[in-house]
């Protein structure tokens with residue numbers, strides 16, 4: 001199916017926006033991406049791309065580029081944060097050997113998607129901050145921060161957490177503070193680090209770490225429950241000592257990493273509802289949202305970027321199918337129908353994970369014992385619990 005001659009405007013050059021741009025351009029659409037920033041860049045942090053996200057990159061012809069910049073993960077290990085002992089291990093290398101589970105730097109993912117979009121003929125325009133999206137007319141109207149306005153036939157909002165496109169479709173919906181904060185930092189990685197994501201769990205807190213960039217860097221995300229409010233942005237610096245103090249009861253392995261922390265960022269974790277409305281057909285076009293704009297998720301399942309990749313594939317596929325049959329409205333509706341239930345399930349599962357990681361007292365010992373026994377007796381059963389998540393391949397016919 002082709003989108004030949006169809007012109008599309010995408011708002012936002014993050015993971016979801018760049019992926020859908022390449023997917024649509026490969027099907028023949030004329031694609032323009034509008035980005036508010038003055039350059040396509042990412043913050044210094046790591047990202048995990050699980051097999052369900054990797055299959056999309058592969059289907060977009062970016063599989064080799066992904067392999068070149070990522071580390072293939074062997075396992076996720078859940079550890080008792082207080083003494084460092086292994087609670088259970090998920091052997092990721094057995095998951096889907098064809099696709100793999102990847103650790104990479106966010107900037108490297110954005111760079112490969114950006115290059116992929118450009119190679120497919122996508123036009124990228126920077127310094128295009130949109131203040132408001134107006135859907136009251138026959139076509140979507142973008143109102144820029146400069147006061148300029150532009151109408152567009154097919155608008156795709158990949159504009160992240162504070163999406164003006166989502167607001168135009170759904171109105172403003174206030175998120176709520178989860179009373180959890182997260183620090184992120186990159187530290188030099190010890191030589192010969194294993195390609196393993198370690199989750200160190202303690203009462204009211206946990207810390208996730210894995211190696212990046214050929215094992216030269218170690219990514220750290222540390223989460224603590226707290227009453228005090230912290231803002232949602234990603235660029236608030238914090239004193240590394242605050243992070244060390246929060247995890248001072250943890251074992252020597254974690255202490256060793258945190259001693260090396262220099263540039264540390266802190267942000268508040270907020271829960272946003274999944275958007276009820278993801279798309280609308282207009283008299284002369286239509287609009288859709290994807291990625292964090294549609295379903296922001298807490299980071300406890302490492303799925304936000306992979307979900308954005310899944311959305312990108314399904315949106316391009318649904319539009320190509322329906323436009324070939326003459327109707328944009330059907331394609332937009334099919335996109336939401338194919339994605340909404342899975343997105344809600346992943347967001348719920350991520351929310352529940354934080355509780356399991358942060359148990360305290362007798363419950364904690366009991367849960368750890370159960371995991372240790374389960375992992376020893378039936379290791380493949382533990383992995384099987386994630387089939388619905390990692391085994392899902394949106395690039396294959398349903």
Ligand SMILES: Cc1cc2nc3c(=O)[nH]c(=O)nc-3n(C[C@H](O)[C@H](O)[C@H](O)COP(=O)(O)OP(=O)(O)OC[C@H]3O[C@@H](n4cnc5c(N)ncnc54)[C@H](O)[C@@H]3O)c2cc1C
Pocket residue numbers: 011012013014015016017034035036037046047048049128129130131158159160161162163164182184221290291292293297299302303304305306307308
């Ligand atoms: C600590 C942490 C760890 C994570 N780890 C993982 C992980 O391991 N694996 C995983 O899959 N996901 C992970 N995620 C989630 C993932 O990073 C996000 O879900 C993903 O980046 C969302 O991509 P997006 O393209 O939808 O939005 P974004 O990446 O936010 O991109 C939105 C883009 O739109 C632009 N934009 C926004 N508003 C406007 C506007 N008004 N006008 C013009 N441009 C605009 C922005 O500048 C930006 O470039 C993590 C998230 C956090 C916080």
